[in-house]
Amino acid sequence: MDLINDYRNSELILALAKQIKAEAATLSRPINIMEICGGHTHSIMKFALGELVEGVVNFIHGPGCPVCIMPVSRIDEACELASMQGVIFCTLADMLRVPGSHTSLLKLRGLGHDIRALYTPLDALKIARQNPDKNVIFFAIGFETTTPMSAVIIQKALDEGVKNLYFHINHVTVPAPLRAIMADKNVNIDGFLGPSHVSVIVGSNAYKELALEFKRPIAISGFEPVDVMASVLNLIRQHKRASFEVFNEYKRAVSAQGNVKAKELVAKYMRPCTFEWRGLGEIDDSGLCLKDEYVSIDARRVFALQKEQATKEAKACICGQILRGVSKPPECALFAKACTPNSPVGACMVSSEGACAAYYKYQRRGA
Amino acid sequence: MCLSIPSKVIEIDENNYATVETLGVKRQVTLDLIAEPVSVGDYVLIHVGFAMEKIDTKIALESLELYRQIAEDMESGVIDEREGDMGLASLSDRLSTQKGE
Numbered sequence: 185m186d187l188i189n190d191y192r193n194s195e196l197i198l199a200l201a202k203q204i205k206a207e208a209a210t211l212s213r214p215i216n217i218m219e220i221c222g223g224h225t226h227s228i229m230k231f232a233l234g235e236l237v238e239g240v241v242n243f244i245h246g247p248g249c250p251v252c253i254m255p256v257s258r259i260d261e262a263c264e265l266a267s268m269q270g271v272i273f274c275t276l277a278d279m280l281r282v283p284g285s286h287t288s289l290l291k292l293r294g295l296g297h298d299i300r301a302l303y304t305p306l307d308a309l310k311i312a313r314q315n316p317d318k319n320v321i322f323f324a325i326g327f328e329t330t331t332p333m334s335a336v337i338i339q340k341a342l343d344e345g346v347k348n349l350y351f352h353i354n355h356v357t358v359p360a361p362l363r364a365i366m367a368d369k370n371v372n373i374d375g376f377l378g379p380s381h382v383s384v385i386v387g388s389n390a391y392k393e394l395a396l397e398f399k400r401p402i403a404i405s406g407f408e409p410v411d412v413m414a415s416v417l418n419l420i421r422q423h424k425r426a427s428f429e430v431f432n433e434y435k436r437a438v439s440a441q442g443n444v445k446a447k448e449l450v451a452k453y454m455r456p457c458t459f460e461w462r463g464l465g466e467i468d469d470s471g472l473c474l475k476d477e478y479v480s481i482d483a484r485r486v487f488a489l490q491k492e493q494a495t496k497e498a499k500a501c502i503c504g505q506i507l508r509g510v511s512k513p514p515e516c517a518l519f520a521k522a523c524t525p526n527s528p529v530g531a532c533m534v535s536s537e538g539a540c541a542a543y544y545k546y547q548r549r550g551a
Numbered sequence: 552m553c554l555s556i557p558s559k560v561i562e563i564d565e566n567n568y569a570t571v572e573t574l575g576v577k578r579q580v581t582l583d584l585i586a587e588p589v590s591v592g593d594y595v596l597i598h599v600g601f602a603m604e605k606i607d608t609k610i611a612l613e614s615l616e617l618y619r620q621i622a623e624d625m626e627s628g629v630i631d632e633r634e635g636d637m638g639l640a641s642l643s644d645r646l647s648t649q650k651g652e
Binding site for chain 2: 187188190191195196199200202203276303304305306307329330332333336380381384385407410414433435436437438443444445446449
């Protein structure tokens with residue numbers, strides 16, 4: 185069997201699109217569906233799914249891109265750490281290009297600082313072992329999908345007695361920004377496409393409470409276009425009968441409980457804490473940080489960081505509104521002009537998962 | 552960053568690392584996040600060097616079968632909208648006993 189191409193079968197995509205249009209025909213206005221995850225934004229743009237259901241479904245791009253939601257203050261912390269003597273600074277690739285208030289990791293690397301983009305967090309451990317005379321700092325980012333992976337590295341480092349590896353934890357959780365978005369009067373969302381791989385970890389049960397709280401249906405969807413279309417069809421049907429259940433379209437990978445082992449690992453090393461989201465501001469218990477007993481590996485506490493005056497985002501950049509689902513990329517004055525993937529002004533253009541980058545790559549019309 | 556792709560396990564070593572094949576490319580991933588036993592031939596989801604979860608190929612096939620059925624029923628005009636979620640719920644119920652939910 186082919187788990188990829190079967191779910192990209194154009195006949196199926198078109199058949200589902202036709203069905204979506206037929207069933208949405210009785211709606212008084214287009215249905216607004218927020219795809220939470222940047223991976224879905226990418227699929228929707230890449231396969232032009234929005235155009236297949238134009239006029240009946242309006243996709244609103246959500247806050248689910250870990251690079252895009254990173255506030256300037258955290259980028260500045262990363263830059264400060266990466267500039268220190270005797271430090272090897274490791275993170276995942278997209279983070280390098282996000283502008284801080286004065287500089288970026290990429291610019292610092294150009295100045296000779298040892299800053300490395302990893303394919304896998306496992307490499308941070310390898311680099312620490314190979315460089316015992318250096319302080320290796322791993323800048324950990326991501327939603328619930330990648331948090332357990334950081335936890336595995338922490339566990340391995342502690343088990344193996346690796347003494348020179350420190351963690352700067354910037355992990356965040358999905359429910360918090362959704363609550364902030366739903367509280368915004370300017371946002372009108374009829375249903376949510378639930379994230380694929382976050383759900384693999386947290387399980388489909390985790391969304392039941394949110395669906396009831398928001399009184400909105402949630403369809404946990406795989407990343408492939410057939411998955412997205414099937415999930416959209418489900419959301420339309422739920423919307424029509426005013427139900428707000430959690431539909432698990434991605435059952436091949438998402439169970440009700442999720443990955444229990446992964447969740448236990450995270451709970452062992454980390455606790456919820458306040459995180460400042462780009463575009464949404466500070467939200468209590470929306471991020472994770474290391475528990476107090478692991479202070480000795482917490483980069484934020486070991487290397488006392490200078491608290492700088494938070495710097496304003498570039499004025500014209502509407503990244504924040506885009507992350508809240510209030511605006512779309514082409515509405516930004518900078519889009520595809522002063523702000524492009526090669527010289528991004530805002531984080532939504534930096535990350536390959538950001539809404540602006542997806543629009544730039546796949547849809548330059550209206551820009 | 553999250554576009555994890557289904558990959559087939561072709562080898563497992565004593566350190567809980569698996570060699571997997573993704574669209575013809577082979578790579579090594581750790582199985583540390585998976586509690587249940589993984590065997591050669593299984594499909595797993597890979598993300599930045601970690602296997603996150605096994606993929607249930609039986610469910611994958613059954614979902615596809617359902618979507619094909621929808622496409623056919625549409626052609627023949629017998630699609631039933633009362634099946635509120637394309638019949639996937641009843642399928643899920645049948646399968647949940649196997650998934651131990």
